[in-house]
Structure formats: structure tokens, C-alpha cells
Amino acid sequence: MRNRQFYIFLLLLFQVLPGQAQLDSITVLDEVVVDSKLQNFSTGQTLINLPDSLTRGTTPLLTSVLNFYTPVFFKENGLGMVSSASFRGTTASQTAVLWNGININSQLNGQTDFNTINIVGYDNIMVRGGGGSVVYGTGAIGGTIHLNTDLSFREKVENELFFEYGSFNTLDAQYRLKAARGDWSASIAAARQHSDNDYAYPDEKGENMNGQFYNNTLNLGVAYRLNNDNIFRLYTENFYGNRHFSLIRPSETKTKYRNENNRYLLEWENKAAVFTSLLKIAFLEEYYRYYGNIASENFSYGEAENYIIGYDLKYNFSDDILFNIDLTNTYTEGEGSNLGRNSRNIFSAVTFIKHRLTEKFTYEGGLRKEVTENYESPLLFSLSGSYRFSDFYSLQVNASRNFRIPTYNDLYWTSAGNTDLNPETSLQGEVGNRFFWQNFELNLTLYYIDIDEMIRWVPGNDGLWRPRNEDEVRTYGTETFLNWNKRLGDLHIDLNGSYAYTVSENLKTLKQLIYVPYHKGTMAAVVDYNNWEFHFQYLYNGEVFTRSDNNSRYNLSSYSVFNSGISYAFGKKRNSRLGVRGLNVFNKAYESVENRWMPGRNFKINLTLNF
Amino acid sequence: MMRITKLLFFGMFAAFLFNSCSKDDDSVLEQPSPAGEYADGIFVLNEGSQSAGTVTFISSDLQNLEQEIYAEVNEGDDLGLYAQSMFFTEELAFIISGGSNLITVVDRYTFELIGKIDSGLAGPRYGVAVDGKAYVTNQAAWDTNEDDYIAVIDIESLTVEETVLVNSVAEEIIEGNGFLYIQNAAYGAGNQISIFNPSNNTIEGTITTGDGLNSIDIENNKLYALSSGKFESFDLSTHHIISEITSENLKGAQNIDVENGRVYYTISNGVYSFESTATEPASSPLIEYSSNSDWGVMYGFEVKEERIFIADGGDFASNSFVEIYSTGGDLLERIEVGVGPNSFYFNGY
Numbered sequence: 001m002r003n004r005q006f007y008i009f010l011l012l013l014f015q016v017l018p019g020q021a022q023l024d025s026i027t028v029l030d031e032v033v034v035d036s037k038l039q040n041f042s043t044g045q046t047l048i049n050l051p052d053s054l055t056r057g058t059t060p061l062l063t064s065v066l067n068f069y070t071p072v073f074f075k076e077n078g079l080g081m082v083s084s085a086s087f088r089g090t091t092a093s094q095t096a097v098l099w100n101g102i103n104i105n106s107q108l109n110g111q112t113d114f115n116t117i118n119i120v121g122y123d124n125i126m127v128r129g130g131g132g133s134v135v136y137g138t139g140a141i142g143g144t145i146h147l148n149t150d151l152s153f154r155e156k157v158e159n160e161l162f163f164e165y166g167s168f169n170t171l172d173a174q175y176r177l178k179a180a181r182g183d184w185s186a187s188i189a190a191a192r193q194h195s196d197n198d199y200a201y202p203d204e205k206g207e208n209m210n211g212q213f214y215n216n217t218l219n220l221g222v223a224y225r226l227n228n229d230n231i232f233r234l235y236t237e238n239f240y241g242n243r244h245f246s247l248i249r250p251s252e253t254k255t256k257y258r259n260e261n262n263r264y265l266l267e268w269e270n271k272a273a274v275f276t277s278l279l280k281i282a283f284l285e286e287y288y289r290y291y292g293n294i295a296s297e298n299f300s301y302g303e304a305e306n307y308i309i310g311y312d313l314k315y316n317f318s319d320d321i322l323f324n325i326d327l328t329n330t331y332t333e334g335e336g337s338n339l340g341r342n343s344r345n346i347f348s349a350v351t352f353i354k355h356r357l358t359e360k361f362t363y364e365g366g367l368r369k370e371v372t373e374n375y376e377s378p379l380l381f382s383l384s385g386s387y388r389f390s391d392f393y394s395l396q397v398n399a400s401r402n403f404r405i406p407t408y409n410d411l412y413w414t415s416a417g418n419t420d421l422n423p424e425t426s427l428q429g430e431v432g433n434r435f436f437w438q439n440f441e442l443n444l445t446l447y448y449i450d451i452d453e454m455i456r457w458v459p460g461n462d463g464l465w466r467p468r469n470e471d472e473v474r475t476y477g478t479e480t481f482l483n484w485n486k487r488l489g490d491l492h493i494d495l496n497g498s499y500a501y502t503v504s505e506n507l508k509t510l511k512q513l514i515y516v517p518y519h520k521g522t523m524a525a526v527v528d529y530n531n532w533e534f535h536f537q538y539l540y541n542g543e544v545f546t547r548s549d550n551n552s553r554y555n556l557s558s559y560s561v562f563n564s565g566i567s568y569a570f571g572k573k574r575n576s577r578l579g580v581r582g583l584n585v586f587n588k589a590y591e592s593v594e595n596r597w598m599p600g601r602n603f604k605i606n607l608t609l610n611f
Numbered sequence: 612m613m614r615i616t617k618l619l620f621f622g623m624f625a626a627f628l629f630n631s632c633s634k635d636d637d638s639v640l641e642q643p644s645p646a647g648e649y650a651d652g653i654f655v656l657n658e659g660s661q662s663a664g665t666v667t668f669i670s671s672d673l674q675n676l677e678q679e680i681y682a683e684v685n686e687g688d689d690l691g692l693y694a695q696s697m698f699f700t701e702e703l704a705f706i707i708s709g710g711s712n713l714i715t716v717v718d719r720y721t722f723e724l725i726g727k728i729d730s731g732l733a734g735p736r737y738g739v740a741v742d743g744k745a746y747v748t749n750q751a752a753w754d755t756n757e758d759d760y761i762a763v764i765d766i767e768s769l770t771v772e773e774t775v776l777v778n779s780v781a782e783e784i785i786e787g788n789g790f791l792y793i794q795n796a797a798y799g800a801g802n803q804i805s806i807f808n809p810s811n812n813t814i815e816g817t818i819t820t821g822d823g824l825n826s827i828d829i830e831n832n833k834l835y836a837l838s839s840g841k842f843e844s845f846d847l848s849t850h851h852i853i854s855e856i857t858s859e860n861l862k863g864a865q866n867i868d869v870e871n872g873r874v875y876y877t878i879s880n881g882v883y884s885f886e887s888t889a890t891e892p893a894s895s896p897l898i899e900y901s902s903n904s905d906w907g908v909m910y911g912f913e914v915k916e917e918r919i920f921i922a923d924g925g926d927f928a929s930n931s932f933v934e935i936y937s938t939g940g941d942l943l944e945r946i947e948v949g950v951g952p953n954s955f956y957f958n959g960y
Contacts (some may be wrong), residue, residue: 252690292754337754465906593661
């Protein structure tokens, strides 16, 4: 019966895209946007673009970048340790991370650890608030984070070397090459980061013990243009991280964690008249080892291999109507100390239509259906519209149903996994307002999300823990972004800010979820003057509950963190740059997880060479 | 100008006073008596979860209550993660925190910190003190039982002076007739009790029980064991079995506590009791209490001096409660305590 419905659905598959995609993102600094799919199918939603010109010069782990430029809240177990996101008040597995369009959340726990991603290889990072499961699959409830490497054919050879050294014996070393000539384009990025990470907590709260870590990253990209109609692209990413997990008290058992992520993606883009097709083949591999006691060689492990083949066809029915079909098959094999060996296959079909009805009004709609033996997969939809009232103001609306599928841990954990789980599903909507005035842009979004069938691990009658579809949560709130930039002679100022108000409550208890702040705000500015550049970053996190009954006595306090830096360009073509940065310059004692204090005031000195 | 400064200063001073007062308001106890504020009452050990464990004190008339007494007495210091259990000498209380490999030693009457045992422990669980030494079970790595051991601690110096491998899982440890009895069963698996001789620190034998052994107790020269669907008693001198009851009515039974010749235990949210000489278990509960907890029903249970103490684990992310009944089954008090209360201990009883 289910199959039959699916085939009927397949028959209905078409999909769409707009002829001329509007650039619907707030670009935090002016840069070209490369992800056309993202641009095409975000009609009713807010996109924030964080180009590399902005993210360069901050600590290169994804947590730091997103924390200071977006409303996404992070729980970080100390600097560089496990870091999970809460986007619009959702859980860590309800934010999807996409690497060049491929969902890279862990197959094992459904999450991304944002301190296991070094951003060196990305030319831009985009953040898209709200539902995105129709296009991006599982986990796209709170929002999606897009990590993209640009392989354009604009002729260039650009080398960059970056070294930064600072407190706690912390080193960041990066090399990047962007080169394109004729029909070839290449991108190489390599990075090494290590830190003793043995900082003293401010206010004599103690010292970070056993927190040392290092990681290595290599990103490669090659594009070849066979002719005007055929382009091949290959992307790879290899990450290796080795972290000791820091202790709260000296007597605790020391642990460490090693993980490896290898990602390979091959694309063939073909244009034929009104059709554009994209064939994708990807292989993703994740592997971790957890040493529960570093004095022993024993470890537990988990690994998953993901084989993806996808076909994406766009049909430009007219200048104003675009159809799109995407068929993808994902085959996953995983195993671990507590997982046995299991495989699963998911076939997904997605169809989209985008229609620019008038100059001012565009709408789009999409459907997604997955076929798998693992769970009952709901039909997902997305409906969006945007109306441009004037050059000054436009309105966007979106409604969608999204999901987060059960993970390997949920399904297969030894003697506890529950293969009868349903996906977590959401029904959500948002209204976005965009204002433009001279060099000023303001975006104000209101959203509402109802999430059902939330998976929670609870013990059964036999005392064994099993995941069940238990909770229902509703989150609602506002997100505000603003961007202002101004050029006055040699002076160039760029200012960004964001503010989020988030209510996220368990519908059984009507209490705010723990570790979701009501308020988060950010502010960042870059000022250029001749050879000098000055920047500052500001982060405010409101207090969070740590107790499910919202007993405020145990709240983690709100905090403000300032970073600031200055750099000077030198050399004949100003192609070298020397800078210093101060982090947490007011030496604020702060923690985003109970007893996990972050560093106080610390300094870094950096050198960038372009050639 | 001068005045404003003074005013400001006064304001700050007042704010300081106010702050300190408001902190005290959290406890509802009268002034400490010099003999030891906690000389007469009940300690409830709250396991904690993401935050450190705490101890709640309830006076023996059940009328006075003080939360987080360790932090209160010791300037905000904490007990570490996952407070598992406590044990005592005449003067001292030992609080075991399994998540921090830590034992905090305090004066049992004032709760003032005496010292900490913070090395030589690995996943400590339970302890007992005999003749100047403390014996603490340690589960070490969670994925194997082969490394479980007893840490022998010198109480004078508070250091681990010897470790003895148990060669089986090491859980509860209790004393009887000069021997220590170690429950070699945890989390619903295991069917053995080891007999440990503290005079030479060796395991001198084992007692086999029913499968799924979950709790043991000693009273009147008898060792009692409760396993899945089975109740057994053993002679403490010979270690021979005296009696056993196998019954459908004991399915899911836990938390054995033998008090004044009666056997008390729990099944789900019910408390049951029968004479220790009986041949049939109870068929209906003496008490049933109501709980919303997913996995903390009867998280702590104790019978003492005609009172039955029940701790409900709650959701392990907020304060939970204990209920105190008479052995006749009447509810005496329901008292809010800390996060994840798991056990009761007594002073002056």
C-alpha cells in the first residue's frame, strides 16, 4: 500500500525553479553567492551569508564563527570541546549542516559537532533559518548551515598563508590556493590547529585540565569545463581531530576522543536547452574512537559510510517558471561498539515548482517523500511566497513540514535500539520582513514551530533504556538581522547585528527547555582605513535554565563577550598583513554549559601572506 | 558630594547584606546547636545530574529541613558528580561521588569538611568502614567487570593504601560478623556475593544467589538476598542457605531492607512486607505512592525505626521529593529535596 502511494506520488513529481533567481540573502559583506540551489529555493526564508572575507581572521572552528554572527545558540563543553547547536530553540539534531549541498550530520547521533569543522576550505557559509527538509532532508527544522567551496572559472592564481599564534600555546596554520585558468579551476585548503588549551578560568574558578586538542583539515576542489554545456566538479574534505576532553574536577577519569571525517563528492552538470541536470555521487565516511580512560588502550568506536547517488533536473518552463525534480538514493552502513553492523537504504524523491507570477510576487512549493524500510516516512511539503512592495520593503512567508529521522543510535543501539521509531516531525511557519534603506538592511522574522514525536531515551519495564517518540515541543520567536555599510573616502565601515528572542517549551509541562536562552544578540563591525583594519565582535547570551522545572536559582547567568583586533597591511601591494587580536577582552567568566568555563582574556598574533 | 559617596557606600553595603540574607532564606532551619546541627535527623543524598550531588537534611521530627547542607557549611564547595552513596564511622561521614572519582569526608554531626579522597578511585560505588579502614567498591571501566576492585582506605590519612581485584562486578558492600559481603551484581545481572576478609584483604569465598540479584541486607546474623523473583536468606556463620522463596509475586522486586524481623521491598511504585520467617511473599502492597518519573520510581528506599522512606528520582533535571510513611502505611510527610534523591542515612536514630 505504501509503495503504491509512493508511485502515485512519483507521477506527480515535477518541480520548479525560477528563471531569474532573486538574491534573497542578507550578505553580511558583499560577495558573490555560489549556491544556486539555495538561492532558488529559499523564497520565503531568510538567508544570511557569511563570506570568507568576514570569517577569515576569526577562530576557524565553525562554532566561533556562527556564535558571533548568527542567532544560533551553542552549548560548548569548554573551548574546542564538544559543541552542539540550538537553532530557533530546537535540539542539536534539528539543525542540518550541508557541505556543498550534501547533508553531513552524523549518521550515528544525527548531530554535527561544530568544533569538528574547520572553515578554511569554504568560500562562504550560509545560514538559512527555518524548515528545509524538503530540499535538504533530515534535521532541517531549526535551520540549515551551508558550507560551500567556490569553483568558478574566473581566471586567477591566489595563494594565501596564514599563521596565528596565541595564548595557551594555540596555533592555527592555514594554506589556501585558488586557481583557475581556461577550463580548469582548483581550490586547495589545508589547516592545522593545535592548542594546549590549559587556560585558567577567570575569577579563580579553576583551570582547564586535560583539554588539549589538535586537528588537521584538507579540502580539495577541482572543476573541469568540458564545453559550455558540461561541467565536472570534484570536492573532497578530510578532517582528523584528536581531543582530550577537559575535566571539571582533577580527580575525574581523563578521556579523549579521536574522529575522522572523509567526504568525497563528484558532480556532473549538464545543460541542454531548457534543462539543467546535475548528477551527484558522494561518499561520506565518519569514524570516532572514544577512550574512556586515557591510561588504557581500550576504546569504544562508531563508524558509518554513506553512499549517495542523486539526480537533479531543472526545467525552465519559461523565464518565470522553473520545475525541479531531485531523486536521491542514500545507502548507509554503520557499526560500532554498541551498534552491531547495520545498513539502511533511503530513496527520496523531491519535486519543486517556483513561479515568478509578477515582478513583485514569487511563490514556490515543494514535496518530498522518502522510501525506506526503517521508518514510516511522512510526506513533507514546503510552501513559500515573497512579495516586494517596494524597493524599500518586501514580505516573505513560508510554511513547511519537516523531519528528523531516527539515527543509528536510536535504531540499533545494542539491546536498546528501537526499530519502530517514527521520525520527529515538525509543522512550522514564518513571516519575514525585509527593509532596505540606502546602505542599511534590516530583516525581521517571526516564526512558529510545532515539533511532534520527539525522540527521547527512557527505560522500559525491564529497566533497559530505549528511545521512544515521547515529547512534543513548540518554539516560537523572532529573529532580527541588520547590516549597514558605508564608504567615506578611505574609510569603510561594515556593521552587522542580530538578535533572537526564543521561546521553546515542552508542551507537557509548558516549561522552557533547558539550555535555550530567551535572548541572544550579536554585533560585529569591521572598519578599514588605508592600511589599517579594526574589528570587534560582541556576543550576548541571555541566562538559561539548567533545571527542567525552570527553577531560576540554578540558572547559568547571562554574559557578554567582546573580541577585538587590529591589523596592518604592508608590502608593495599591501598583500601581507600583521594583526593582533584580543579575545574576551573584559575577562568575563562565562559558561554555556554548567561548570564548563570558557577562557578569560587571551591574545593572538597573526600573519597573512598573499602571493 | 561626600554624602553621595557615603550613600552609595551604604547602598552597596545594604545590597551585600540583603544578598547574604536571601541566600539563608533557602533553608528553613533554626539556629545551629553547638553540638552539631545535624546530630539528630535524616540525610537524603541527591545524586545530581549535570550538576553536582547534594545532601538534604531533615530533622528527626520531620519538621525542619535544610537543602544543600554541604555547600552551605563549606562555603559553596560541592560534592562532585553523581553522588552515589554514603557510609559512616562514629564521627565521620563519607560521601562517594562516582562521576568525579571522589570521596568527600565530613564531620557527620556538623558536615564540616575533614578531607577528600581524590586519587586511587575509579567509578566508586559503595563503602563501609571497619576498624580504621574504609573499603570502597570501584567499577573502574564500565565495559568490563574484570577490573572492578576494592579500594582499602586508611581513615587516618584518607589515602588508598591497597586495591584488591574482585574478579566480578563490585556493587554494594556491607559488613557482618567481621566479614564484608560484596554484591557481585549490578544493573539486573549477576548471581553472586563475595565474602571479603578485612583482616587479610582477600576474598575467601562466594555465595551463589538467584539470577538478577539486586539487593542484599544483613540482620540478626543472617544475610538476605533479593533477586529476580526470588528471596533467600543465609546463615552468616556458615554461609549456608536457610530459606528461599520463589514466587511470581516477587517479579520485579527490589530494594530489600530487613528491619525488626520484617522484610521490606518494593515492586514498581509499591512497598511490600512480610515476616522474615514467612514462606509466602506479600500479595498486595502496603503502600503505593504516585510518581511521574520515567526511570526514577523508588529510586531510594529505606526502612528505619518504624518509618518507611521513599525517594522519587523525578526527571533528574529538577528537584524531586521524598515521602515518609509509618510502617503502618500512613503518609507522614512529603518533602522536596534535590535532584535525583537515591538514598537515606541517619544520625541519632
